[in-house]
Amino acid sequence: MAKVFITWALFASLGLATTQVDLGYSIYQGVKNSTTGLTTFLGVRYAAPPIGSLRWQAPQSPAVNRTVMSASSFGPICPNSPLSLGPFGSVGAIASTEDCLFLNVYAPSNAKNLPVLVYIHGGGYGAGNGQQDLSSIINGNGNSFIGVAIQYRLGAFGFLSSAEVKRKGVLNAGILDQHFSLEWVQKYIACFGGDPNRVTISGESAGAGSVMLHDIAYGGTLGTSLFINSITASPYTPEQYEYSDPVPTALYDKFAIAAGCPTGPTSFECLVAQNSTTLQEASFNGFTPMTDGTYIQQRPSQALLQKKVNGLKQLSGNNANEGNLFVISGITTESDLVAYVNETFFMLTSTEQNTLLNYYSFIADPQEAAYEIYGDATLVCPSYWLAEAYSAKDSLKGYKYQYSVPVALHGTDTAAYFGPPTVNQGPDFVKAFQTIWGNFVTKNDPSISNSIANGAASPSPHAPNPASHWPPYSRAAPEFINLNETGGTLANVTSPFGTIVLEYIEPGLKNNITLLNAYTFENDRGVRCDYWRSISANVPE
Structure with a gap:
């Protein structure tokens, strides 16, 4: 032996x-x-x-x-x-x-x-x-x-x-x-x-x-x-x-x-x-x-609020439409939405529930509001908290991104970095996303070159792109890289779930990778995430 x-x-x-x-x-x-x-x-x-x-x-x-x-x-x-x-x-x-x-x-x-x-x-x-x-x-x-x-x-x-x-x-x-x-x-x-x-x-x-x-x-x-x-x-x-x-x-x-x-x-x-x-x-x-x-x-x-974390670097991401696949259909009225929130988050007090609904009152469609509520609570806000937790000191760094290629449902991002890519994920986008993960693994930093971020199909592939100097996330500067595309050809496509959807596909897809404020994004999502954390004992999460 x-x-x-x-x-x-x-x-x-x-x-x-x-x-x-x-x-x-x-x-x-x-x-x-x-x-x-x-x-x-x-x-x-x-x-x-x-x-x-x-x-x-x-x-x-x-x-x-x-x-x-x-x-x-x-x-x-x-x-x-x-x-x-x-x-x-x-x-x-x-x-x-x-x-x-x-x-x-x-x-x-x-x-x-x-x-x-x-x-x-x-x-x-x-x-x-x-x-x-x-x-x-x-x-x-x-x-x-x-x-x-x-x-x-x-x-x-x-x-x-x-x-x-x-x-x-x-x-x-x-x-x-x-x-x-x-x-x-x-x-x-x-x-x-x-x-x-x-x-x-x-x-x-x-x-x-x-x-x-x-x-x-x-x-x-x-x-x-x-x-x-x-x-x-x-x-x-x-x-x-x-x-x-x-x-x-x-x-x-x-x-x-x-x-x-x-x-x-x-x-x-x-x-x-x-x-x-x-x-x-x-x-x-x-x-x-x-x-x-x-x-x-x-x-x-x-x-995460107390920044009790292991490791040194965190790359945290969410998709643009996380909640859609998890929420029941048929939420057509305000009463339906209230009933959904009451059943899903049954430990919330009436005051907490009313305050929560007010935070999402900017969404007119009750069904869409339910999607956003579930997505924020269960998938999106935790990605914010993770990125912020790794901003405690110089040795820790958190980086944040959002996958926004339509329709950006939960799980649709994996095809881009693990393959095979879906028809709405162009080769330039796949290259960029895979390199983001790869650079984080090999260099401890998700930043990618301007040419990869912009893509070969870009008219200016070497133009400055924020992903080439990816800023660490912090409470003072809550920035994230938005991973999206522009251009392409509109076509009917069968989704991974068997439904027919309109999506932009090749030819013509180009990378659209930008830097956005995570806190003010989509009617102050950061404020909503702060509220979710304040009531987390009754979610509980």
Whole structure:
């Protein structure tokens, strides 16, 4: 066994990439791709199967298996909730297994001490998987960094909360899985040619919300031990209660009953002993992270206000129309809007609710107002708070952007940086967006050159562009880069959700990247976000 770890240590010290990696506990054979110039290692186990007595327990190190294992295909995905949150969730349970704690590595050939981008998938904490292909964004940045995409326990398996779970298991198991994968990166990424001292963690939607929770983990006392930068694209921030509050306790009891277990002192043991299929079918409520007092010590709005953060740099983004996919239709009157707010944010006092509605009175259409209210509360304002939290001192910097390419619904940005791009995302725009992420990973700064920001199709590609000197976000200067396009040809396009929409497509698309005031933008959005934070205890977020 000593020889095994000497081999691993040698590769780690040299920082060399290879098609076969010895991790000490296992050996994986990767696959070279001559088209991308990357060697992929798919289905790499980073933790022991969280099954049997390890269900709802902290992740554990994998058992030693010295057989050379092929890393040519993805590992099994984690069980998805039958009805997950958000527009990208599943309608029915997907074939899966609880033995799902795998990750995937995308390493440039002959990589040596390259920066690392870790990606955490979204899906409302109840759906999704780690099969996002990171090849395009790596290729788009000249193969200058390594990519890692992870999986974590979802739904009730990852986020079951109650005093009973606290006593006999662990809270936020899915978040602890993510943390364990980041520790794995620190231990083993050098075997793939990566530099553990230059790790950027990233995510979209619930993945970005997860990144936010790692940003504030342990009260912001982790420093740069696991990552130096973080990217949060539309950080999904659902209600976050104390783990033993009535809401998570009621969800625990409903889950136990649906799984055929009693609601009493033996409920946890019954759930641990229950078969996986029964538990998957019972996981139909929205299980999300809770304040556990240890890893997640506060609600995000408060931790970020107090600037209790890990890492050094933050790149935070939101889309222009975040709320549209999450809000019910048929909100046609003021009474409908009041009813929607009352049901969605049921802990607000009548005074808070009335004040909130006044902040959105500039929107004449009640349906549009509902979109804006939900989007601000759950996705947009948290991105503001993140950027501001990293303006505490000179060593910290936060950067802010908005994705505004019509129709800029939640999740539509990912096609631009991960690919394949949608028809309304021109090649110049894709190049700019991918380079923004890439420069942040490799240079700790999202600024891009004037020529890339303006694009080859611009009549003045070398004209000054604000994205070439991206200003850090601060309360005194709350500026963000607006990522949009102009020009193009109007056409009927089938959206990712099957609807026909009018969009501008090639030929003729040109980048339109500008600097705007985030505070005064759209009738003082910054003021609205301040109000959301002031009432966050009753949201709660």
